[in-house]
Amino acid sequence: MNMSWALVIWLSVGAYAFKMFGFVIIGSRKLPQALSRCLLLIPAALLAALVFNSTFTTGQSLALDERAIGLVVAIIAAWRKLPLIVVVILGAATTALLRGLM
Amino acid sequence: MKFRLEPDVRPVVTSALALSGAVGVFALAFGVLAVGAGANVWQACALSFFTFTGASQMSAMSVIASGGTVGGALGGALLLAGRNGVYGLALSPHFKGSLAKRLLAAHFVIDETTAMMMAQTNPRLQKIAFWTTAIALFSLWNLGTLLGALLGSAIDPHTYGLDVGFSAAYVAMLFPQLTTTNGKIAAAGGAVISVLLAPFVPIGLPILASGVAIFVGLRPRHETASA
Numbered sequence: 001m002n003m004s005w006a007l008v009i010w011l012s013v014g015a016y017a018f019k020m021f022g023f024v025i026i027g028s029r030k031l032p033q034a035l036s037r038c039l040l041l042i043p044a045a046l047l048a049a050l051v052f053n054s055t056f057t058t059g060q061s062l063a064l065d066e067r068a069i070g071l072v073v074a075i076i077a078a079w080r081k082l083p084l085i086v087v088v089i090l091g092a093a094t095t096a097l098l099r100g101l102m
Numbered sequence: 103m104k105f106r107l108e109p110d111v112r113p114v115v116t117s118a119l120a121l122s123g124a125v126g127v128f129a130l131a132f133g134v135l136a137v138g139a140g141a142n143v144w145q146a147c148a149l150s151f152f153t154f155t156g157a158s159q160m161s162a163m164s165v166i167a168s169g170g171t172v173g174g175a176l177g178g179a180l181l182l183a184g185r186n187g188v189y190g191l192a193l194s195p196h197f198k199g200s201l202a203k204r205l206l207a208a209h210f211v212i213d214e215t216t217a218m219m220m221a222q223t224n225p226r227l228q229k230i231a232f233w234t235t236a237i238a239l240f241s242l243w244n245l246g247t248l249l250g251a252l253l254g255s256a257i258d259p260h261t262y263g264l265d266v267g268f269s270a271a272y273v274a275m276l277f278p279q280l281t282t283t284n285g286k287i288a289a290a291g292g293a294v295i296s297v298l299l300a301p302f303v304p305i306g307l308p309i310l311a312s313g314v315a316i317f318v319g320l321r322p323r324h325e326t327a328s329a
Contacts, residue, residue, distance in 0.1 A: 003140040003163075005148075007172045011162055012152035014176070015183040019155075020208040022190025024201070031191060037284070038319035039188045043157060044279035045292035046182050047272045049312030053296035054164055054269050057308075060301050067266050074270035084274040085127045091270030095263030 066102065070095030114218075114227055118234040121214055125156075126242030128271070132160060133250020135268050138259030139167035143251040150247035154240065155212050157275060158182040164268040165306040167259075174306020181313050189216040196228055210236035284318050291315030 031039075055071045057063055074091030082090075107115060129150065136146040141163065149159045162179035166172075190211045196219070197204065210232070219232040259265065279285045292312035299308040 002169070002171055002175075003142075003145060003166050004172055005145065007162060007166070007175055008145050008148045008152070010172070010176055011149065011158065011179055011183075014180045015153045015155050015158055015186070016209060018180075018183045018187040019190055019211045020205065022187035022192075023194050023197070023208040023211050024190075024204050026187075026191055026194070029191075031188070034320050036188055036191070038316045039185055041279075041284055041288040041316040041319050042181055042185050042313065044276065044285045044288040045312050045315035046161065046178055046309060047157065047276040047279065047292075048289035049292035049296035049309050049315075050161055050164060050178070051269045051272045051276065052293040053300060053308050053312075054168055054265065056297050057168075057300040059169060059305065062297065062301065067269070070263055070266035071269055071273070074266070074273045077270075078274045078277050083124070083127070084271060085131060087274040088131050088267045088270045091273075092263035092267035095266040096261060097263075099261065099263065 066095050066098035069098055110224075110227065111230055114222065114231045115234050118218055118231060119238055121218065121235065122238035122242045125214060125239050126246040128156065129243045129246025130250040130253075131267065131271055132156065132163075133247040133252070134254035134257075135160070135167075135250075135259075135264055135271070136163045136247075137251045137254030138257075138262075138264040138267075139163040141166075141251075143248070143255060146251040146254075147244065147248055150244050153183075154209060154243065155183050155186055156243075160268065160271060161309070164265075165309060167265060167268065168305055170306035171304070174304060174310075177306060177310035178313075181310060186211050189213070192216060193219060193232070196225065198225075207232070207236075210240065212239075214239055284321075287318045288315045291318065 055067045070091045073094040074087050077087040077090045133146050137143065153159050158179040161182055162175040165175035165178060190208065193211060193216060197207065215232050215235045218235040219228050222228040222231045276289060280289060292315040295312040295315060296308040299311055
């Protein structure tokens with residue numbers, strides 16, 4: 001595993017820098033509208049990327065396995081507006097169950 | 103001691119507490135997943151205390167969980183943290199106060215505090231909404247992370263499908279982003295890029311590269327946003 005304190009420190013410094021940049025440095029000046037629109041799309045693009053990348057790849061190879069079924073269950077649960085913790089448990093439990101069977 | 107809230111303040115405080123409770127449960131999930139990805143209890147807690155922006159924390163830990171490097175984990179996580187800069191721009195004109203107070207408040211500029219503050223029109227209620235949400239949410243986010251991390255240390259991540267637990271959490275966070283056409287296009291673009299690039303570049307980089315999908319926001323605006 002590559003987890004380290006360096007990651008914790010850099011992520012904390014970087015996250016605070018962004019928060020402070022808009023709030024303290026830029027203050028009440030305005031960004032161009034098109035740029036703000038793009039920046040607000042970051043969660044949509046990156047969350048979708050995280051979901052598909054972690055479901056359909058293993059390391060650098062493409063993969064299709066029990067994770068895909070767990071994901072489908074999670075998507076249905078989220079679409080039915082179930083609470084986040086329930087979505088997480090259903091997705092993980094489906095995958096765990098299939099791993100136990102295969 | 104008798105403590106009574108004025109009638110106009112009560113709904114603001116109640117919704118801040120309800121929102122923070124829900125986020126506390128999410129923190130529990132983050133704690134379990136972070137430890138499953140290889141963080142120790144202290145690292146998980148430090149992320150929640152000092153980084154304090156959920157999606158970035160989750161993103162960094164899932165890149166680590168799939169074998170990515172610190173650099174790969176930082177790229178996507180910092181890009182996600184960038185949106186707090188935009189929130190800061192939106193909140194800043196409504197914020198009066200000294201530089202020291204602003205520097206402290208900046209740490210709490212996240213999705214939820216922004217939404218709660220912008221839902222109010224009266225400056226006094228805006229201030230109450232921001233600080234009540236900030237304090238309640240920060241407390242429960244950190245408490246939830248600690249409990250989750252302790253719980254997570256006791257179980258094996260692969261057996262319990264925790265890798266898919268990450269994805270499931272993102273799916274739940276993603277749905278509210280899909281209410282606009284641009285949101286849908288950005289999500290579809292990000293998804294395709296992140297899978298197609300995977301065989302050709304180091305782990306973690308496809309997540310960062312998927313960020314190019316946000317430039318769909320440059321196209322001229324025909325629609326009126328529904329969210």
